[in-house]
């Protein structure tokens with residue numbers, strides 16, 4: 048298993064240690080996750096799949112909880128629609 | 129202790145009671161609106177908020193059509209958070225048999241001055257691309273809409289208060305009869321007219337009233353903007369909803385302004401507890417995916433249940449309760465009380481003030497229910 052994996056967050060490459068969740072990639076990328084219904088930025092809060100504040104689109108599937116998904120090489124993460 | 133000086137005391141501040149309070153107050157009557165909990169916290173908080181014209185019977189059509197027009201004229205006065213959107217309904221026909229029903233419905237509506245549009249398979253696909261292929265078509269009713277019921281109830285209660293109505297929350301009513309409302313804290317409120325608008329629990333306050341609870345489940349998804357544009361209801365719904373005893377599910381989905389999708393619907397008799405019933409819930413979601421397969425990959429945020437107030441003939445009870453001259457009913461609205469709240473308020477207040485109602489009221493009078501009981 049490679050020690051590092053690379054994903055993209057809104058098109059920008061992010062390198063993370065193997066075994067990191069997408070939430071970690073979001074923090075390293077300095078990007079917020081979902082937007083609230085009023086447009087406020089949200090990010091990981093509970094890190095255990097309960098709060099849904101860390102949702103992002105992963106490989107085109109919207110509303111995935113980034114704290115519950117491990118990074119894989121080439122994964123595309125988006126928060127911009 | 130007693131509070132006097134009211135002409136009308138309404139028990140139940142759901143959307144029906146709130147609409148009645150608004151109508152009474154605007155016509156100059158001194159009214160108090162009472163609820164043991166918050167405004168719009170009963171079935172009103174659980175409902176879908178589909179403002180829909182239905183034609184199970186002529187009387188049902190008359191009241192829903194009248195009410196739909198009242199909602200449209202109220203629309204400019206509704207604040208943003210009521211989320212009124214005139215998205216239209218599409219009655220979805222799966223096969224030729226249901227297309228025949230589409231054409232019957234279109235004729236029925238157009239004879240009564242309601243505009244509709246018969247859709248073939250291709251037109252249906254264009255309007256709602258996420259429906260499965262090979263459906264027969266549908267009927268678009270462009271004047272139908274959706275709103276967010278608890279906020280609508282709040283707005284109606286606020287309007288009532290602006291016209292001088294009093295709102296009393298947080299104390300249950302134990303009895304209401306002979307011009308007197310007895311509160312659980314011992315307090316009494318007297319009024320010339322009492323209105324039982326307690327929804328599905330109305331019989332607890334007016335024994336002998338034939339209203340039964342009919343449980344429903346709803347699911348709300350996360351936000352998927354533009355996935356769905358109209359409220360979609362399967363026409364098989366009619367066959368299902370007509371079954372008065374068996375549990376049933378139907379494809380019924382609603383676009384919310386946030387991009388969320390509200391998924392219904394189920395109907396159950398004899399289920400008195402609020403718990404989510406996973407068997408009927410999975411049947412309901414299965415049914416919705418038969419029509420819209422992509423719903424299956426969406427994430428659901430919340431599931432809940434609510435109770436419709438069902439009468440034996442599926443028409444609401446609006447008018448005097450035989451045997452107590454002070455007592456009037458405004459309940460039994462089954463799955464249409466959000467829609468018919470405004471029409472109900474009009475014709476109830478017409479009866480009490482002696483004004484001429486704009487639609488015939490006989491089909492909704494509680495005395496028809498009492499007669500049935502005698503014969504039953």
Ligand SMILES: Cc1cc2nc3c(=O)[nH]c(=O)nc-3n(C[C@H](O)[C@H](O)[C@H](O)COP(=O)(O)OP(=O)(O)OC[C@H]3O[C@@H](n4cnc5c(N)ncnc54)[C@H](O)[C@@H]3O)c2cc1C
Nearest residue numbers: 140142144170171172175176178301327344434465466467
């Ligand atoms: C799943 C579901 C989906 C639905 N979808 C739709 C839809 O799309 N369109 C539509 O038009 N309708 C719909 N309905 C129906 C609609 O929600 C109801 O008909 C409507 O909310 C009834 O309003 P109400 O004011 O009569 O009753 P409620 O909202 O139940 O109000 C009754 C009030 O009385 C109060 N109360 C009761 N007992 C007492 C007491 N002893 N003392 C003091 N207060 C008391 C309660 O606290 C409550 O607030 C749906 C219903 C369900 C369950």
Ligand code: FES
Nearest residue numbers: 092094096099114
């Ligand atoms: S951080 Fe709470 S669900 Fe992911």
